[in-house]
Every structure is written in structure tokens, then in C-alpha cells.
Amino acid sequence: MTKRGVFFDGDRPEGVPVTLSLPASANQLRMTPAEGDDIDWPIDQIRRIPDHAGTHDTMLRITSDPLARLYVPQLADLPRWPHIDRADPPKGRGRLALWAAGAVAAVAIQIGVLIPILADQLAVVIPRQAEHALGEATFQQIRNALGSDAIGPLGLCENPAGVAALTAMSDRLSATLPDAADINVFVLDHPMINAFALPGGFVVFFRGLIDAAETPEEVAAVFAHEMGHVVGRDPTRNALRSAGSIGVLGLLFGDFAGGAVVLFLTERLIDAQYSQAAETGADTFAYDVLERAEISPAALGDMFQRLRDEHGDQSGVLAHFLTHPTLSDRIDRARAAAPDDVTWQPVLTPAQWNDLQNICD
Amino acid sequence: MGSPATIHSPDDGVLRVGWTGARGSVFRLALITGFWSVLTLGFYRFWMKTRLRRYFWSSIRPGGHPLEYVGDPWEKLLGFFIAVVILTFYIGIVNLLLMFVSFSLFDGNFAGYLASVAGVVPLWFYARYRARRYVLGRTRWRGVRFALEPGAWGYALRALGHWALTLFSAGILWPRMTFYLEKYRTDRTWFGSARLHQGGTWLMLYRAAIPLGVTLASTALWALWISVLDPILPALSVGWQDVLTNVRITTSALADLQIVSPWRLWLLFPIFFGLIYSLIHYAYVSRRIMACHKTADGIAFASALRPLRIASILTFGNILAYFILSIGVALIMVLMVPLIGFEVLQDMAGIEEDLVFDLPRWFSIGGAVLLYFGIFLLWSVMHATFVTFPLMRHMAETLTLPQAEGLLRISQRDRDDFAEAEGFSEALDLGAAI
Numbered sequence A: 001m002t003k004r005g006v007f008f009d010g011d012r013p014e015g016v017p018v019t020l021s022l023p024a025s026a027n028q029l030r031m032t033p034a035e036g037d038d039i040d041w042p043i044d045q046i047r048r049i050p051d052h053a054g055t056h057d058t059m060l061r062i063t064s065d066p067l068a069r070l071y072v073p074q075l076a077d078l079p080r081w082p083h084i085d086r087a088d089p090p091k092g093r094g095r096l097a098l099w100a101a102g103a104v105a106a107v108a109i110q111i112g113v114l115i116p117i118l119a120d121q122l123a124v125v126i127p128r129q130a131e132h133a134l135g136e137a138t139f140q141q142i143r144n145a146l147g148s149d150a151i152g153p154l155g156l157c158e159n160p161a162g163v164a165a166l167t168a169m170s171d172r173l174s175a176t177l178p179d180a181a182d183i184n185v186f187v188l189d190h191p192m193i194n195a196f197a198l199p200g201g202f203v204v205f206f207r208g209l210i211d212a213a214e215t216p217e218e219v220a221a222v223f224a225h226e227m228g229h230v231v232g233r234d235p236t237r238n239a240l241r242s243a244g245s246i247g248v249l250g251l252l253f254g255d256f257a258g259g260a261v262v263l264f265l266t267e268r269l270i271d272a273q274y275s276q277a278a279e280t281g282a283d284t285f286a287y288d289v290l291e292r293a294e295i296s297p298a299a300l301g302d303m304f305q306r307l308r309d310e311h312g313d314q315s316g317v318l319a320h321f322l323t324h325p326t327l328s329d330r331i332d333r334a335r336a337a338a339p340d341d342v343t344w345q346p347v348l349t350p351a352q353w354n355d356l357q358n359i360c361d
Numbered sequence B: 001m002g003s004p005a006t007i008h009s010p011d012d013g014v015l016r017v018g019w020t021g022a023r024g025s026v027f028r029l030a031l032i033t034g035f036w037s038v039l040t041l042g043f044y045r046f047w048m049k050t051r052l053r054r055y056f057w058s059s060i061r062p063g064g065h066p067l068e069y070v071g072d073p074w075e076k077l078l079g080f081f082i083a084v085v086i087l088t089f090y091i092g093i094v095n096l097l098l099m100f101v102s103f104s105l106f107d108g109n110f111a112g113y114l115a116s117v118a119g120v121v122p123l124w125f126y127a128r129y130r131a132r133r134y135v136l137g138r139t140r141w142r143g144v145r146f147a148l149e150p151g152a153w154g155y156a157l158r159a160l161g162h163w164a165l166t167l168f169s170a171g172i173l174w175p176r177m178t179f180y181l182e183k184y185r186t187d188r189t190w191f192g193s194a195r196l197h198q199g200g201t202w203l204m205l206y207r208a209a210i211p212l213g214v215t216l217a218s219t220a221l222w223a224l225w226i227s228v229l230d231p232i233l234p235a236l237s238v239g240w241q242d243v244l245t246n247v248r249i250t251t252s253a254l255a256d257l258q259i260v261s262p263w264r265l266w267l268l269f270p271i272f273f274g275l276i277y278s279l280i281h282y283a284y285v286s287r288r289i290m291a292c293h294k295t296a297d298g299i300a301f302a303s304a305l306r307p308l309r310i311a312s313i314l315t316f317g318n319i320l321a322y323f324i325l326s327i328g329v330a331l332i333m334v335l336m337v338p339l340i341g342f343e344v345l346q347d348m349a350g351i352e353e354d355l356v357f358d359l360p361r362w363f364s365i366g367g368a369v370l371l372y373f374g375i376f377l378l379w380s381v382m383h384a385t386f387v388t389f390p391l392m393r394h395m396a397e398t399l400t401l402p403q404a405e406g407l408l409r410i411s412q413r414d415r416d417d418f419a420e421a422e423g424f425s426e427a428l429d430l431g432a433a434i
Helices: A093-125 A128-147 A159-173 A207-212 A215-233 A234-269 A276-292 A297-312 A327-336 A350-357 B023-039 B045-059 B071-104 B108-138 B152-168 B174-186 B202-207 B212-227 B238-244 B251-255 B262-292 B307-340 B340-348 B361-397 B404-407 B423-427
Strands: A003-008 A016-020 A029-032 A039-040 A046-048 A058-062 A065-072 A184-188 A195-200 A202-206 B016-021 B058-062 B068-069 B138-139 B144-148 B189-191 B294-296 B301-303 B400-403
Touching: A003 A029, A016 A215, A029 B400, A039 A058, A065 A128, A093 A234, A093 B071, A128 A184, A128 A195, A128 A202, A128 A234, A128 B071, A159 A184, A159 A215, A159 A350, A184 A207, A195 A234, A202 A207, A202 A215, A215 A234, A215 A276, A215 A297, A215 A350, A234 B071, A276 A297, A276 A327, A297 A327, A297 B023, A350 B400, B016 B071, B016 B361, B023 B045, B023 B361, B045 B068, B045 B071, B045 B361, B058 B068, B058 B361, B071 B108, B071 B423, B108 B138, B108 B144, B108 B152, B108 B423, B174 B262, B202 B262, B212 B262, B251 B423, B262 B301, B262 B307, B301 B404, B307 B361, B361 B400
Parallel strands: A184 A202
Antiparallel strands: A003 A016, A003 A065, A016 A029, A029 A039, A046 A058, A058 A065, A195 A202, B016 B058, B016 B400, B068 B138, B138 B144, B144 B189, B294 B301, B301 B400
């Protein structure tokens, strides 16, 4: 039986029917057309086109000519050559590595330098109204992310007595601020031990933090710390940064992991890792506010201390102020910030504290 | 050289396009490459796309010989990096500024999103054209290259203009846009030394829009019927006089609501399906009409694709894909329970429990990411198997070249060597289509 193929010379879209043979002497595949000269392909240069649809036929090429092709209707006509599926040696890898490094550098510069610089500039000049709108949008986004599709966004704790107690605490702290910053405080019905601040004066507690606190002063201390972030406009910077970063990271991962990136960034908003300076600033601000409100700044240290005793330094579920590496320093500083010769006033009455603890009921 | 017999079918001189792909092979290939894509956090997707294209291309057999896709995954990766370098500055800074302006001026982020999308639209058309140029430039048949001439900005500009015209004419000039954009692309398409030409006029595409026109007209008639002619809620009906004098509907009118022939609301279903079908009909029949008017020197095309068949592929393919996807997701959830624990799943579903403490949060995030990737993998496999495969098969099998003697005069053309491959389209998420 003659073995048949169709040869394409890589110049014209016309197949030349050829008879295939394997001369015993040479290591070659010989193609004999009806008229004209034979074409010889060295067997060690013959490759098969990969991912070919069709079980009986195949398309062959030769490494020395990028264009010529040999179509073989019956693959079984050919012996199984070992080199037939070998890949070509890589080329242009240096250029690829260069651009890969360029892409990584571009994203790093963008996310690490340019967006933060721009966000810092914008955070200072953003109108108060706009900051508030930004905070509202972010808050809704976080509630949606933590909520479920079936039930809707994560619920707020709005027991009136508890809200009144929280407002009393908020008023007591706000009264010490020079200009009447408007603070909106909310409690989310979630067991996470955390609190965070959002642009436009939003301070948000998770139920878990109120449950974990033993005295209202500890809640007030965390409150004051978050107020420090609000006044320092740290959350505004953060939200603006993530607005820029979402676009860049979405670009990088494409629709393949775009959703995961958004999830990750929402996570980042709650678990905001502010700079060390911003944390220290918020702490210092908190001591000052607490002292002027006649609440012991040591309460912040107490809160940190107990949470660390209970959950350890590295526990992932703990709030951002716990994962900070210099926690011991902060506990010490908080205690040092409390003068000995002052008598402190309780921030809430026992009844109010009871109301606050039951705010989610 | 080759006799005409190798080019034409022996009987009638018509060159037919065959198909040799097998659904099982597509499924296997998509599953394996998709799995690797997930394992490599998406980087294998360039290989996935290349390999699937190679398979689909070699399934299409004009005159019995396969098309060949010679695109290289490494060049796609390079193109992607190039696009990232160029686009990252644009997207990041522009996004941030738009958000800022949007919140400052409009008190919300909606305007920002809108502007952000609007800013990307020209880029989107640009990227579409570039991607087509790349794919055509990497397609060969019988060893000869296809090509699309450069002209992406011209295309983006025209696309914007045509879209504006279409919107201003309330859709009446839509066929004009369809025709001229396709003509722009076709007239720049080459096979070897032969240039394609799009003949005909835009008016011929109104034939494809007949079902759409009929559906829209009957929707309007139906709306008129239930609201004015024989109101379904007579108490609420407002005559033209009332509209003109701006009469308010009082709450007392709402109290004695009387519903007349509510069965007419069921007509919404045929209307909905009619709209979907007529859109598919327009998209594909206009393609068929234009295909029949494409020529090159001594070459003519004819397509006999059947819109009903296409609509059923799209409908049943997507329904089947979603069905299997939902079974798969349920299965993944069940499998994940012993692996990561019930608590994490509950946490992911947003059900609040007091036990999130025990597991670090990255763990539940990891679970969510895994689930997300799993869904992505299943979806791309199902879509390739039940939508792309039958669609390409139908398109190939209904295409013929009634006149093909011009092939004898064609010779090879130079390689179109552009660095960024389809990087822009990949980065802007336009790459989902094969």
C-alpha cells in the first residue's frame, strides 16, 4: 500500500499530492510528487503540530522551515519518531523577563508610590461632604461583603437604649475636640473582635469587641483611637488608595481572579494596616482625648493586654491594633500616659454599660 | 503543480468547509488546561487559550485541509506584560482621580464608575481590533498566512461615531453601523496576497432586523393594549387629556382596584423570548448576509447558517452549562466540608456564628478563593464544550466557497510581527471569546 500525503510549500495555498517513503539508506522522509523533484525532510527535524483535532490524520512541519507543511491523512502510515513532539528551544526569553520585571515594577510603583502620594494629596483637599459620601459607600460595601446573599447586608445593632449609651460615650469624647467633628458610630452584628474607622467620621465597632471589653472605658479607649484615625484622615487615604489599586490589580488578574481581588481589598479596608506613624498618632490622640474627657488612658493598654492574653499576638482574627508588632510598647505607653494624681470619671453608668452590652439584642 | 482537483470538490467546483472536532476532546482539553490555569493562579490561561484555539482551528477544514493556529503562549504572556506596563498608569491614576471628582461633585461613586467605563470604551474598540489582527496574523491555511492591516485607532474612532449615530437614531441606523464596521475589518483582511472585499450595502441588513422590528412593534402594541385601549387596571388608566393636564392619581383611586383580563400579563414571556431570539437572529443573519457578499479575486463565500439552530445552541448550551455548573458548585461545597470545616462555609455564606475565632481569617478567604476558581474552571470548561464547540461547528459546516479558482493565484505574505499580541484585550477582559 502506498503512503500518501499532501505537501504545502509555504508559498501557495495549493496542496501537492505526494507519495511518502522512507529510504533505507538515509535518515529522511521522502516526498515524491507526481511530477517534479523529490522533497526530503530529515527525520530528526520533523515535528507534529500539537493539539490537532482528528485522530487518524496529522499535520507535520520541519524545524528548518517555519512555513512548509505536510498533511498526512493516515498517521498510522508513519513510524513513531521519538522527537516528533519535542518543543522548539525557547527564544526571546530575555525580552520576556525584561517586560515581566517592567510589569511588576510598574504595578509596584503605581500601588506603592504613585497612588499613595496622590491619595495623600487628595485626602487633604477632599470636601467634607464628599468624604462623608465616600465613607457611606465604603461602609455599605463592607456590610455587603460580610453579609450573605440570602439575608442581605450585615445587620446593624440598633437597640435604642444601647444606641443612647453609645451616643453618650461619643458625645463625651467629641466634646473634647477643638472643632465639632461629626462622628457617626455604628455597631455591626458580627463576632469579630475589631473596630475600624471610615472616611467622613464613621467609627464602626463589631459586636465581638464590645463583648470582649470588661469595662466601658476600654470601649471608649478604642473609640478614641479610631477617632484619632478619623481626625488624621487615615481612612480617607486608605479608601482613595484602594480605589486606585482595585483598577490596577483587576487589570493584572483579569476576569480570572478579579472577584477575588475585590474580596481581598474589602478585607484590607476592615483590617487596615496603617503606617506605624499613623498608629502612633492615633494612640497619642487617644491618650489626649481620654485624659481631657477624664477617662484613664491606661484603659487602652488594659484592652490590648487582655486581648493579647486571651488570643495571643499573632491571631489572624484579631483587630489591626493587635497585630501591630510594637504592641508591648503601646501597652506601656498607654499606662505611662495615665498620670497618677488624677481621679477619673466613669464614662458610662453601670446601667448605661449594661445597655451598651445588650445593643445587639 | 497541484491540479484543481486538490482544491475543489470533485463534483461541483464548490469548496466546502468541513469539521472534525470531537466534543469529548474539547472537554478533556479545556478541563486539563483549565485545571493548570487554576493551579498557576491564572498564568496558564495563555496556554489554555492557545491550545483550545489550536484544537478548534484544526477542526475547521476548508476543502478538507485544517486551518492552523500558530499563536505562541509566550508571546501572549509578553503582550500581557506590555499591556500591563502601559495600562497600569492610565487605569490606576485615572480611576483614582475619577473617584475623587465623582465624590466631590456628585456625592456618590456612580458618576465615577460611569466616567471610568466611558474612558475605557475607545480603548475597548482599539483592543478588539488589535486582538483580531493578532488572531488573523497567527492563522494559516494550507501554509499561507491570513492578516489584518493595522488600523485599530481608525476602527475605534469609527466605532465611536457609529455608536453615537445609532444611539441618536434610536437604533434605526444600527444596521448601518454593523455593515460599515464589518466592512472596515473585511476590507483590511488578507489571505496571502489576496485581499478580501465586503460588497453589498447597509440597507440589505434590514432584512436581518425584521424579527426584531416585529417583536418591538408587537411589544409596543401590547403595551398600548393593556394600558390605554383596554386597561388592565382601569382605575389607574390615565387618558391623554389627563396626562396633558397633569392629573395626579389619588390614593382613593388605588383602593378600588379592578383587574381586567390579567392573563394578558403572561404575554410578557413570549415577548421576552421573542426579543432574545430576534437579537440573536439579527446578529447572526446579518453576519450571514455579509458573508455572502464577501469576495476576493476569484473567490466568493456563501454562508447558510440557520439562526434557529444558533439560537438553540446558545440557549441550550448556556442552560446546560449553568445546570452542570450549579451541580459542580454544590459538589465542591460538599467536598470542602471535611477539608476546611463547616464553619468556614458558614462564614463564607455570611451566617454569623461564634466560632470564627478558631480559624484565621485568611483561611476562610482561601476557601472562598478556591471556590471562586473552581467555579471559573467549571464554567470555562462547560462553555467551551457546550457553546463554543457546537457554535463553531455549525458556522464551519454551513460555510462554503462557491468560487475558489482564485486560490491558484495567491502567494504567501510577510509575517505580521507585533509585540503586544492581544495583551490589551487580555488586560481589559475582552479575551473571553475564542
